[in-house]
Amino acid sequence: MLKQTLTTFILTLAGLLLFSAAATANSDALAAWQPNFDPSGAEYTYLLSNVAHPGIAGIGVGYKIRDRVWEKSNGRLYVDFRPLSQLGGEKDVINKLKLGAIQGMLCSSVAAANVSNKLGLVNLPFVVDTFDKLETFRNTPELWDEYKTSALRNGLMVLDITGYGTYGWATKEPIDNLIDAKRVNFRIAQAPVNTDIYKSWGLKFTVLPWPDVPQALQTGVISGLDHTPIVCNVTKKFTIAKHFTQINYAQGLFVHLVNRRWFNKLPADLQQILTEVVIEESAKARVATINQQQEQIAAAKVAGVTFHSLTADEKQQMIAMAEPVYQAWGKKIGTDYLDQVRSSLEQ
Numbered sequence: 001m002l003k004q005t006l007t008t009f010i011l012t013l014a015g016l017l018l019f020s021a022a023a024t025a026n027s028d029a030l031a032a033w034q035p036n037f038d039p040s041g042a043e044y045t046y047l048l049s050n051v052a053h054p055g056i057a058g059i060g061v062g063y064k065i066r067d068r069v070w071e072k073s074n075g076r077l078y079v080d081f082r083p084l085s086q087l088g089g090e091k092d093v094i095n096k097l098k099l100g101a102i103q104g105m106l107c108s109s110v111a112a113a114n115v116s117n118k119l120g121l122v123n124l125p126f127v128v129d130t131f132d133k134l135e136t137f138r139n140t141p142e143l144w145d146e147y148k149t150s151a152l153r154n155g156l157m158v159l160d161i162t163g164y165g166t167y168g169w170a171t172k173e174p175i176d177n178l179i180d181a182k183r184v185n186f187r188i189a190q191a192p193v194n195t196d197i198y199k200s201w202g203l204k205f206t207v208l209p210w211p212d213v214p215q216a217l218q219t220g221v222i223s224g225l226d227h228t229p230i231v232c233n234v235t236k237k238f239t240i241a242k243h244f245t246q247i248n249y250a251q252g253l254f255v256h257l258v259n260r261r262w263f264n265k266l267p268a269d270l271q272q273i274l275t276e277v278v279i280e281e282s283a284k285a286r287v288a289t290i291n292q293q294q295e296q297i298a299a300a301k302v303a304g305v306t307f308h309s310l311t312a313d314e315k316q317q318m319i320a321m322a323e324p325v326y327q328a329w330g331k332k333i334g335t336d337y338l339d340q341v342r343s344s345l346e347q
Helices: 001-031 057-072 090-099 117-123 130-140 141-154 192-201 208-218 231-233 260-265 268-301 312-321 325-335 333-344
Strands: 044-049 077-080 104-110 157-165 168-170 183-188 204-207 226-228 243-245 251-259 306-308
Touching: 044 057, 044 226, 044 243, 044 251, 057 104, 057 251, 057 268, 057 325, 090 104, 090 251, 117 192, 117 251, 117 325, 117 333, 130 141, 130 157, 130 251, 130 268, 130 333, 141 157, 157 231, 157 260, 157 268, 157 312, 183 192, 183 208, 192 204, 192 231, 192 312, 192 325, 226 231, 226 243, 231 268, 251 260, 268 306, 312 325
Parallel strands: 044 077, 044 104, 183 204, 183 226, 243 306
Antiparallel strands: 104 251, 157 251, 168 226, 168 243
16 A cells, blocks of 8 residues: 555656646746737737747748737737647637637647548548648638638638648658558657548557547657658657658648637637738748758758658559548548549649
């Protein structure tokens, strides 16, 4: 009994120390982004969550939105942006958003599939897989409008999207082909579409919330990470996983979700200001993401990360293996809509 009690105490103490260290690190990381105004007098507050680091252009946009909305609203609306999982993991935050406990979320596209099947469209392999295709998708009304309205049935609105780069594999050991990949246990996001993709590819995977990834990677619970070069370099995952295979099978997105009930209670002029600012700043952030990916890849190479590529034949093999995913998610998304997106983006 004494031994069990001591063990429990040690584990609890370790957890508290880790929490304290994480909180201190988050506080230090956010020091540079504090507002240069006093938000206490705002009539309305928009609590906006995200799990990732604001050094990522598609996340740092939250602070740009904060400052521009404050200026344009003459201090009436304060965007209280909380990155770095301050409000919890994505599945928890999605539930809070639906309930109205928070008002907005820059939700990763992988997690957004839990809100609406259509929002999982962008995670299907080799559909919206380049920056050019992403802009075509965003700026073609017959493609974009159906996507952005798909969350309304859950009481949420999609205002716009930003990005965090193209998906590949960060691993401890090099992956030069699909045979190598079968030896890796990949962390994937808490998203049904990603689970289906990895099953179709015949790869080992573990579903983990993003805050749990650093410890899992360090302890060997996972040996690889399904993510983008920007995120892996900015969040220091490359200090452990020294190899990156550029699959480029999807664009990582942050979907700007808003609680519709809260939005509808805003005065009309503030609705317009918030919407216009989000759209304008999101477009700028998507351009910045293209440049940031190039910069982060270059920086990672200098730091000793080795980049790998699969052959064109192996990528075609991955597309063929994913056919059951296209079929299954076509039924969920809408077969006609998925076919329309794929044919439009391949032109």
